[in-house]
Amino acid sequence: MQRSLLGCGLVCAATLASGQVALKPVPALQLEYSIQTNIPAKAAGNQDMETLVTVKNTAAAAQQVMVCVRGDSRFVVAGRELSLGSAVVTVKAAGTQLQCSKETSNTDLDSAIGNMGCRVLQSLAAGASVPLRFVTGSLPRDPNDRTPVQDGISRPSNNQREGKPPGPAGAGHRTRTLTGRYKDDAGAPIKGIRSVREIMQTSTVHFFTMPVAGWEMACLSRDEALNRDDKAFVAQDPPKRDYVLPCATPRNRTLACNQCYGMQTRFVIDKNLPAAVKHSREILNFKDVPLLALQRRDLSIPIELGLARVPPIAGPCNVSLSAQFIPGVGGALAPGFPGEPGTFSLTPSAIDLAAADGAGTLSFTGPASVPSNFAGDFFVTAVHADSCGGLATPGETLLTEWIRVRPQLLCDVNQSGAVDEADIAEIMAAIGTEAEAGNPLDVTGDRLVTVSDARRCALQCAKPNCAP
């Protein structure tokens, strides 16, 4: 009861009242938004997974808005902290063009970070809300209409495992195959390769307002959007073309070139755009890191914050961080709780975002053994501590974040409560990596993730054939 009351708070109240996900303000812009990730959506052949961003114009007049989303597929290599790059808006002076570039670097390729694309709302009426769907990946279609397994996870490349710089483009990527379970469109069993587009499990959303009339947007062709290394990467392995879908409309003047998503996409917007740049802002760097799982690889969670810096912010722009722990049923890890075996800390307590993005870390310190019944949630809040050169209001909440704390069962890598093929997929993808003691990926306990771990966990599946 205590948890249900404390755990909901204002966010849940708003959710319950409207029947939808509550909209959050975009700081310094007259927009509100909500973001929901990993929504299954039926599509021919495969089942698409989508991120849904709802944007509401809170201004008194219509606005032109561009929303860009990118994401990463979780399973970050232990000890390696990945940061999502920003959408870069640059002026091409010669062509009076604005280029929204979210080009993927080799590091991104290695770490399965991808661009889901941008959408331009040419005119969002005052008070209007628009849902924008971004495809984050796809899964093989299940003829029995069950929810397909999601194995969109990143496997560290050999170079990552050895702490070396990323290798040639393509390293770290894989084509996944589910044998036997799925059927193709003709009903024949799929025994072989079925390429599955990367599932982006977290999303970062960027907002731009661009009060310039008469835009034209060009969605560059696939080949143009690929850099040299990627061309070689695709040439070597044609199925990887799935990562970069062809643009259905090479030059779409309706500003709705929404087919142009993938690992590599650039958008060019023409006409009188230096003025647009002046008003465009990258407002929010929102990274959804929902889970802290003790007894597994994650004993700390990075929390990243980004802020508008166009135009430059004069003076300090401090954001204070705080975390409130809401113990779950039987939870025994609340700070100050009798018999508390460890402590959580969120550091630093404040970050100056005037010149650069910042990051905090929620970490757990304490003895190696923790109670098996721990459970609860952290509610992390970032609040503007000063006016950021007049851009913000002190006391304004920049973002809030829930971080769940759940027990870890052996082989239940994704903490779904049961072992199924999604867990096996995670173990398979991690083969070759070293594992610390107690890592659920390493059920054999030899400190190395191997195919024997995958097989042993397959024998612990809750349902026959590891069905989800």
Place this chain on the structure above:
Amino acid sequence: MVKRILLAVLVSCAAPTFAATLSVTPDYQKITNSGVVSVRVDGLNENRLGGYDFFVTWDPAIVSLTSVLFAAPGEFDGLGQWELLDLGLASVRAVFFADPEDLVASQPEGFVLADLTFAGVGSGISLVDLEISELTDAFAQPFGAEVANGAIEVVPEPSTVWLIAGGALVAANRVLRRGFRR
């Protein structure tokens, strides 16, 4: 003679011997545009195969790996993955989901694990070598196996050969005519 026998005994003691074999079939083939090699396992013991993880290497100047088709004898469900780790290097791995009893009862002693499709990118002979990372049986116990590698020879298409030969004839004809004029 005694030395030879001793040497043979020493060699047999030093190198572990396995009943199972992981092999590339066919061990040699000529291709023009593309060809398929199968990786199969033979000589499995009574505990059969629960999963495998091996590396494949080839000469990237001669062929490139374009796809891997996993086989699942007995219609077993499983999960297969392959990954290009570098130029001329791929990782191929799979695990079967079936219960040990079903696997032992239904899986044959030998079968094809996967079909690897290679495309020719140059001419010459490329070795197709296997390196076992780990094999595991139906009860999740690792075991070893011998390896038998293969090779692919990429030869130009006949039409290409005729084009080259035709060009050579034309060039020779011109040289001869110049000689006669002089």
